[in-house]
Amino acid sequence: MYVRNVEITDIKTESRDVKTFFFDHSFRFIPGQYVMVWIRGVDEIPMSLSYANGITVKQVGDATAAMCALGVGGTLGIRGPFGNGFRVIKPPVLLVAGGVGAAPLAPLAEALKNNVITILGAKTEDELLFTERFKSAGSLWITTDDGSAGHKGPTIDLLDRIRGYNEIVSCGPEKMMRKVLDHATVAGVPSQFSLDRYIKCGVGLCGSCCIDPSGLRVCSDGPVFAGAQLQEGDFGVYMRDATGRKVNL
Template structure:
């Protein structure tokens, strides 16, 4: 699949370290699917769509740093969407989002709300300034927050809010893998879905760079049921850009 040239139409500073880049091309996708973003001359990286025509980016490495240097009317390449997405089932749903992991969950919250689902979101970040898409989650249903420094909501981790959450039938989670592993340990695995982030090169399930215990994140995921993730490597190991196993 050849990349589509995406011209930036608007840039929004969501938090001190996170920006949303809107572009002139829309993609029909299921919340949770990803696209491959080609930053010319730097790298191609996987990103979740936070809107049908936008990606939300945290500056963490060379490619995302290069993205932050782009301006309106600049462009990058996009391939996709790839992989599966979140599957909405019956009942009241609980979203657990950590940091930039809120990006694929915000469109899910909006879709679920429009479809008549009850939605509760547990949103966590290091500080209140880093809480992402609070307004979108509030508009879709109930929102509870947690911050590491106690500047908003519960003083602590977002997983600490999970113990008090009630009357939900499904859990949808995205964020740091250590956090997601804790959610998996607390939830009913078969009733929980997790969006994984891995180093992805091809996006087609061929190269194996994103494998976790034989599962190809780009092709079999990036969304997995909790019962599938009861495996050795989840929350413990990942592969780096060279394919080496390193600790999460």
């Protein structure tokens, strides 16, 4: 399987534990597609493309810590882009982004320019990602858990207040996305969600990323699924870890 070596040309610190890494290569991609990033000697992990030539990484464990320790001139091995990406049929669209879930949604907002409303949520103001990118693409509603910016409370609090869209697209914590799906179902609006599940091969072979009960593979059938595909089963309830064991969300 082809691995492209890329060199890091620039690094932007987005918040205390999130950085964007820019590469010396631009990928042709559909917003929502991801790449497998090989941090040599550590691990290979999935990351959405937040730019044609960049990924935005939240430090959560060994591989992301190793990546965040790299500097300009450091190198990574990249496979992909993989997966289906978002497919918007009838704009205007409401984007619901939670935390680092903003990473695949920012290039989508730019592609949909002036046909997009975004709810952008984070724990605190400092952790809001890509505020300027979303604002220049359309209208922006901000929520923070601690009220340091915008509405105080979860992103889903704002869903009832916003009108004027034909579709909802969301990425963020799965429990948040489950509530967005429930809202979309009641409102009778089509919806799409980008799932974060344990990905090993990235090409549909190993089965580690399958969702229950459909058996659809997040790595190759997704990571973006229509709400109708997620109504029944594990969505918002549990995922599987590296060993295949169920982990409650």
